[in-house]
Amino acid sequence: MLSAIAEGLQRVFQLDAELWRIVLLSLEVSLSAVLLATVLGLPLGAALAVKRFPGRRGVIVTLNALMGLPPVVVGLLVYLLLSRAGPLGELGLLFTPSAMAIAQTILILPIIAALARQALEDAWREYEEQLRSLGAQGMQAALTLLWDARFSLITAVLAGLGRASAEVGAVMIVGGNIDGVTRVMTTAIALETSKGDLPLALGLGFVLIAIVLLLNAGAQLLKEAAQRRFG
Amino acid sequence: MSASILPLVLENVAYASNGQPIIAGVSLSITAGPSTIILGANGAGKSVLMRLMHGLLAPSAGSVRWNEADPASVRRRQAMVFQRPVMLRRSALANVVYALKLANVAPSEREPQALAALDEVGLRHLAQRPARVLSGGEQQRLALARAWALHPEVLFLDEPTASLDPGATREIETVIKAFDAAGTKIVMATHNLGQARRLGDEVIYLQAGRVMERAPIDQFFARPATAEAAAFMKGELPWV
Numbered sequence: 244m245l246s247a248i249a250e251g252l253q254r255v256f257q258l259d260a261e262l263w264r265i266v267l268l269s270l271e272v273s274l275s276a277v278l279l280a281t282v283l284g285l286p287l288g289a290a291l292a293v294k295r296f297p298g299r300r301g302v303i304v305t306l307n308a309l310m311g312l313p314p315v316v317v318g319l320l321v322y323l324l325l326s327r328a329g330p331l332g333e334l335g336l337l338f339t340p341s342a343m344a345i346a347q348t349i350l351i352l353p354i355i356a357a358l359a360r361q362a363l364e365d366a367w368r369e370y371e372e373q374l375r376s377l378g379a380q381g382m383q384a385a386l387t388l389l390w391d392a393r394f395s396l397i398t399a400v401l402a403g404l405g406r407a408s409a410e411v412g413a414v415m416i417v418g419g420n421i422d423g424v425t426r427v428m429t430t431a432i433a434l435e436t437s438k439g440d441l442p443l444a445l446g447l448g449f450v451l452i453a454i455v456l457l458l459n460a461g462a463q464l465l466k467e468a469a470q471r472r473f474g
Numbered sequence: 475m476s477a478s479i480l481p482l483v484l485e486n487v488a489y490a491s492n493g494q495p496i497i498a499g500v501s502l503s504i505t506a507g508p509s510t511i512i513l514g515a516n517g518a519g520k521s522v523l524m525r526l527m528h529g530l531l532a533p534s535a536g537s538v539r540w541n542e543a544d545p546a547s548v549r550r551r552q553a554m555v556f557q558r559p560v561m562l563r564r565s566a567l568a569n570v571v572y573a574l575k576l577a578n579v580a581p582s583e584r585e586p587q588a589l590a591a592l593d594e595v596g597l598r599h600l601a602q603r604p605a606r607v608l609s610g611g612e613q614q615r616l617a618l619a620r621a622w623a624l625h626p627e628v629l630f631l632d633e634p635t636a637s638l639d640p641g642a643t644r645e646i647e648t649v650i651k652a653f654d655a656a657g658t659k660i661v662m663a664t665h666n667l668g669q670a671r672r673l674g675d676e677v678i679y680l681q682a683g684r685v686m687e688r689a690p691i692d693q694f695f696a697r698p699a700t701a702e703a704a705a706f707m708k709g710e711l712p713w714v
Contacts, residue, residue: 369560370560372525372530372556372560373556373559373560375530376528376530376553376554376556377553377572377573377576377577377620378549378550378576378577379576383576387562387572390563391562391563391564393563394563472604473563473564473604473606473607474563474604474605474606474607
């Protein structure tokens with residue numbers, strides 16, 4: 244056990260080529276998904292926070308419920324969409340990193356949108372009268388809100404990133420865990436563990452945890468600095 | 475566009491929230507000139523009445539009409555300062571520039587106008603300071619600058635000094651007087667009799683959502699026409 248951990252660490256610090264290729268692909272897939280889900284999710288959250296329309300509560304409840312979407316189910320749905328006989332089969336995306344990014348986007352979009360909606364609704368309660376008095380409405384008010392709450396929205400985006408980088412089910416199904424093409428950290432860990440290559444699995448595990456820790460620490464520092472700077 | 479958006483005429487205005495009447499049967503004409511104090515105890519409906527006038531709330535019954543048909547023009551030519559100012563997470567200057575941008579002021583004119591407004595309230599030296607780290611009094615002066623930058627014809631003030639210390643209150647009152655002297659119509663809600671006297675030309679006394687009395691300031695304090703107003707002043711005076 245100890246020797247496996249030691250070897251795992253050794254592989255990380257030796258910059259083992261196979262290990263790093265997997266790490267980079269993981270980051271590429273998850274960061275693309277986060278970027279896409281942020282671009283779609285923040286405006287969605289802002290619209291839900293600011294606009295009043297019939298059925299709004301139903302939409303919010305649904306969105307909150309979708310935060311708990313099981314990755315394997317998302318994987319299955321995207322698989323059906325992208326498989327050769329599926330409606331988007333012609334794109335030939337199945338078993339590519341793009342398919343994985345799409346699946347993760349669907350998985351984390353509700354998380355980012357729902358958490359953003361919550362943060363922005365709190366801000367809106369404070370800002371609404373003032374902004375309406377100044378004549379900001381609709382889109383303009385939503386954009387002001389997004390910009391002013393930008394530091395609290397980091398939490399929403401990080402929650403999405405955490406979910407994307409940690410999940411196995413969706414990327415396994417739509418990516419297929421193909422060596423050198425769609426193998427990412429989580430699918431590799433699952434595979435190497437079942438094969439018995441514990442050092443590689445552990446090494447990847449260390450890297451995964453380190454990345455998540457670093458990102459969260461960085462975000463926390465940024466938020467605190469912003470708090471001091473902007474109040 | 476008409477020459478003035480005043481007078482503002484309220485006819486039989488009522489407002490209820492969750493079936494609870496807050497304002498009932500208010501008919502008023504707010505004319506250009508004298509600064510108007512809306513006086514009343516907490517819960518009398520002062521804030522709601524101000525919001526009805528400013529257009530943040532729609533009356534449940536009755537009508538609120540300006541002497542101008544275009545709602546966008548009405549919106550641009552009035553401003554409101556709240557009890558607790560809401561500042562955006564950006565510099566003091568950028569907060570004023572933001573208001574000018576919403577009022578469709580040309581980009582090149584925004585900063586000079588904003589700086590002039592900050593000058594007016596004595597905050598120019600804090601222009602680059604993040605607005606949210608300013609003190610309560612400074613934030614309220616910034617709110618006044620933000621309202622002033624738009625050169626409104628009518629400025630609503632909803633208990634602008636209620637959460638400030640005496641020093642900051644004096645500074646705010648000085649600024650309000652300057653705006654009044656520059657010809658802006660002041661409509662201010664307060665429960666502070668001393669402030670009403672210092673800043674007002676006329677008083678509208680509000681109780682339980684109804685206008686009990688409207689009188690020139692000296693007459694109101696010397697000979698209140700209603701027992702309610704007299705009782706309110708008796709109760710308030712020891713703390714002025």
